[in-house]
Amino acid sequence: MHALPPPMSPEQAERAWRDGLARFARDEEPAQALALIAAAAGAGFAAAQRDLGRLLLHGVAGSAEPEAGRAWLARAAEAGDAAARFTLATLALGSLGDAPDTARAAELLTQAAGAGHPAALRGIAVMLGRSADATAQAHSTRCLEAAAGAGDPIGQALLVERLFRGHGCAPDRDRAQALARALATGSAAPLRPPPGRPPASTALIARHLESALAPPPVEARLHPSQPRVHVARGALSPEEAHLLMLLGAPHLHRSATVDPGTGARLEAPLRTSHDASFDPLIEDIGLVAVQQRMAAFAGLPLGNAEPLILLRYRPGEEYRPHRDYLPPSRVVPLQAGGAGQRAATVIAYLRAPAAGGATVFPDLDIRLPVAPGAMLLFDNLDAAGDPDPRTLHAGEPVLRGEKWVATLWIRQGRQR
Template sequence: MSLPPARMPRPLLDARWRQAVDALVGGDADAALIALDALARAGHAPAQCDLGRALCYGVGREADVAAGLQWLLRADAAGEPRAAFSLAVIGLAGIWIARDAGTAARRLRHAAQAGFPPALRGLALALRAEDAADAQRISDICLAHAAARGDPVSARLRARPAFRMDALSPLPLLPEPDLSRGLAPPPARRTLCTDPRVEVADQALTAAECDLAIALGTPFLRPSATVDPRTGAAVKVPLRTSHDAVFDPVVEDVTLVAMQARMAAFADKPLGCAEPLALLRYGPGQEYRPHRDYLPPSRVRPVPEGGAGQRDRTVIAYLATPEAGGETAFPDLALRVPARRGDLLRFDNLDAAGRPAPRSLHAGLPVARGEKWICTLWFREAAYRGA
C-alpha cells in the first residue's frame, strides 16, 4: 500500500510532482491536477505553484482564479521562485489583483536571485531602462545566466546589439528594479485625425522590448486568418498574408505585461479590456488589405447583457522597421503611418455614440523589402480579460 503524500519523503514527493507535470504537458490533465492537488495539500511548494498556475489560467479545467492565487501565495511564502515570478507577472498586470509595481519588483528580484531563467531575463530588461551606473553590467550578467540555464529567448536576445556577449560572470547580489517606469504612458502623442481619432506615440518601446516580443512569439507563428463575417469562423483568405501568433497568458513575462500596460495607457483603457496580445510578421510582398477591426455582430456580446462589447480601440506596436513599404494606411483619411520600430499607433473603431466607424478602414501596405513585425492589442468596450 502506497504512502499518502503527507508521509512521503521529499525525494518521492519530487518524483511524484515531476510525473504530474509530465502528465499535464502530455494532455492527461485530470490525473495531473488530482496528483498536484494531493501534493500541494501535503505542502510541496513546486506542486502548489503548478496547481496555482493551472487554476488561474484554466489549464485542464475551468479557471478558479481565487483558489489559484491562494496556492501561488502559499508557494511564494515557502520560497518557490517560480511562484514569486508568476505573482510578479500577475501583480504587474493588475487584472486579478490591484497593480503593485513595488511588490512585483521584490518578487521578481527574489525569483531572479534564485536563478529562475524567465525572472533573470525580466530583471535584465528592466535594468536596461535604469540610469544607475551598474545597471547595464548587471543586466548583461542576468541575461547571460538565463541563457546558460537553457532559456532560448535569452539566448536570442544576447545575440542582439543591445547586449554584450561577455564571458559568464558570477551572479551578484541583484538590485530591485523600478518596474513602475515601464508602466507609464508615453510622454507625448501626436494626433493625426480626430474623426475617428488616430494618434502616434514616437519611440514608446525600447529596442530590447521589441526584440523580446519577437523572440517570445516567433515559435508560435502560424499563417494568419481572418473572421468570416457570416459565420464568425477564422478562415485563411488572400485579404491577409502575414503570419501571426497570440500570446497565451501562461507564457507572458514581466516585460511583455509592462509593454501591454503602456499600450493600454496610450489607449486610455484598462488592460483588462484588451484581448490577448497578437504578434504579426510581414515578409516581402505580404500585406493586410483594407479592413476594419470592429467585429461582426455574431461575435459581439453587448455590455448590457454582461459581455465585453465591441472592439472600440486598436493599438499597434511597431517592433521592426521594414527596409521599404509596410505603412499602415487609412484610405478614407488620406493617412499613411510609417512602420517605425518603437512607435505606437492608436485609432478608434467606434464613433462617439458607440457605433462602428466606417472611416476607421485601414490596411497594412505590402512590404517591399525586409520584414515588418508588429504587436496588436484590440480593446473591447468593457472588461474582457478575467471576465
Template sequence: MQTFDQVRAQAMAGDPAAQELMAQVFEQSGQVDEAVAWLARAAKAGLPSAHARLGLWQVVGFGVAQAPADGVARILAAAGAGDPFGLNLAGILDAGGVGTPRDPARAVQWLARLAAGGDASAACQIGLLIGLRGPRLDLARAALSQAAAAGYAPAVRILGRKPPRATPVDWTAAAAAVDLSPFEGPIERRVERESPRVRMISDLLPDWACDYVMSLAEPALVRAKVVDDETGGEAVRDERSNRVMNFGLADSDVVLELINNRLAAAAEMPPENAEGLGVLHYAVGERYRPHVDYIADTPANAPQLAQRGQRVRTLLVYLNEGFEGGATEFPRLELAYRPPRGSALVFDSVDAEGAPDPMTLHTGAPPTRGEKWVISKWFRTKALRPPPA
C-alpha cells in the same frame, strides 16, 4: 523514457509528480476534465507546481470554474515555497495586476528569486530592466551574460555574437537596481483626427523592449487568421498573409506585462479589456488587405460579442525600421501612417455612440524591402481577464 502506462501506474499509486505529468498529457490531448482531475490530485498531495498550474486554470477559467482569488492564492503559495513555475506566474500576476493589486516591485522580487535559481529568462529580464545605459551597466551585462551563457536567445541577440563571460551576480543588488521608469513616464498624444478618433504617440517603448518582444515572438510565429463572420471562429484567409504570435497569460512574463500596462495607458483603456499581446511579422509582399477591426454583428458572432464585448480601440506599435512600404493605410480617410520605432498609432473602430464605424477600414500594406514588425493590441468593451482585486 517512461511509457504512458508506467507513468499512469505511478500516478495511480499516489506519486504527485506522475499525477501532474498525467494532467499535462491529457491537457495536450484536449481531454480537459481528465487533466483537471489529475492535477487536483497532485495539488491535494501538496505538489507546489501543481498548485501553481491549478491556480492558473482557476484565474483564467480553464477546465474549472473561474475563481481568481483562489487561483491567485494558490500561485502565491507555490511561489512562496520557491516553485519556479509559481514564481514565474506570481511575477506575471503582480506585474500585470491580474486578479491581485498591481505590484511591479514585488514582481521584480519574484524574478530575482527565479534568477537566483538559474532561470535564464528571469536573468535576462532583470538585466534589461536595470538598463543597457547608465551607472549600473556592469550589473545589467552580468545578468544578461548569465542568460546568454544558458543559451537564452533574447539575451544572446542583445549582447551580440560574443557575449561577455558569465560572472556571479548578486541578485538582491540586481533587483534593487531595476529601473521601471521607461514604463511609467508621461504619454504625449498627438491628435490626428477626432472622427474617427486617431492619435499618434512618440517613443512609447524603448528600443530594447522592441528588440525583446521581437526575439520572443520570432520562434513561435504562425500564419495569422481572420474572424469568420459566418462561423464565429477564426480561419486562414488569402486577405491576410502575414504571421503572428499572440501572447496569452501563460506565455507572458514580467517585461511583457509592463509593456501591456504601458500600452493600455497609452490607449486610455483598462488593461484587463485588452486581448493578448499580438506581435505581427510581415515579410516582403505579405499584407493584410482592407479590413475593419470591429466584430460584425452576425448570428455566428453573437456569443463572442455577448461574452467578450466589441472591439472598440486598436493600438499599433512599430517595432523596427530599415524597411520600405508597410504603412497602415486608411483608404476611406485617404490617410497612411508609419510610426517610428517604438512609437504608436491608436485609433477607434467605433463612433462616439459605440456603433461600428466603416470609415475605419484600413490595411496593413506590404513591405517592399526588408521586414516589418508590429505590436497589435485590440481593446474590448468587456474585461477579458480578472482585473486587479
C-alpha cells in the same frame, strides 16, 4: 465518518509530484495526474503547490479555478519557491487584468532573480535596459548575463544582440559571434552563472517597472478629434521589440479572417501575413509591461484587451483595407454584461521592412511609414460609441524585407 488519508512523508510527496508531472507529460489520465500533484501540494511540497497553482490558473485538467490557483502559488512562494514568485510577479503586473501593483511585482521579481530564476533575471534586464542611465544599464547587462548563464534561450539571444551592438556594455563582436555559434549548435557557451544574491535592489526595480507601465508621450496627433489617431515614437526599446519577436516567432501561422456569416476560419487575400497570439497566461515581465503601456496609451485598462497579436509580413504580404470593429453579431454589449466593441487599437511597430508596409487610413488621409519602437493608437468608435467607418485602414504590401508589428485590440469593457 471519512477516514483521513495517511500523511505523506516529504519523499512520498516528491514521488507523487513527479509521478503526476510524468502523467501530464505522457498526456494520460489528467484527473489522476492532478490528484497526485494536489496530494503532494496538500502535504506541503512547495514545487507541487506551485504546479497545482499554475494548473488551476490555466484550467489544464478541468475548468480554471483562478482564485484557488493563486492561493496555491502564494503558499509555494511563501515556502521560497522562485518560480511561484515569478508567476505571481507577472500576475501582480496585471497580465490577467488586475490593476498593476509594481511594488509587489518588484519584491517578487527581486526574490525570484536572487534565487537565479532565469525569466525573472531576463525580465529585470529588459526593464532596466529601457533606461539610458549607466548604473541601470550595468545592472541590466549583469542580469542578462545571469539569465543567459542559467540557460534561458531568449536571454541568450538578447545577450548576443547586446554584445554585438554594445548596448549597456562594451561591444564585443567576437564574443557575440562565439555565443551565437554556440547557441546555433546547442553547445554550452561560457556564460556567467546566476548570482547568489539579487542583482539590483527592489526599490530600483520598482521605479523602473513603474516607468515601464506609464503611457508614452503623444508625439503626433494625426487626427486629433474623434477618432483619435495618435503616434508615440521610441515607445518600446529595441530589446522589447526583439523580445516580442523571439517570444512569438515559434508560434507564427498563416493569418486568417473569420467569416462573419458562419464564423469559419478563412485564409483570405484580405490578410496574407503570418500571426501569433500571446495567451495572457504567458509569463513574461517584458510582455506584460509592453501591453500595459499600449493600453495606457489608449487610456483603457489592459483588462479590456484581447490577447496581443504578433504579425509578420514578408514581401508581397499585406493587410488590405479593413476596419477593426466587430460585426454586431459578435459583440455582447456592455449593458448585457459583455466586453462590448473594440473601442481602440494600439499597434506597436517592432521591425521595419526595407521598403513598403506603411499603415494608411484612406478616408482620413493618413499614411504612417513603419518606425520601429513607435506605437500607433486609433479609436474604432465615434463620439457616440458607434462604429466609425472612417477608421478604414490598411497595412500596405511589404516590398522588401520584413515588417513585424504587435496589435492590441481593446474592448469597451472587461475582456480578460
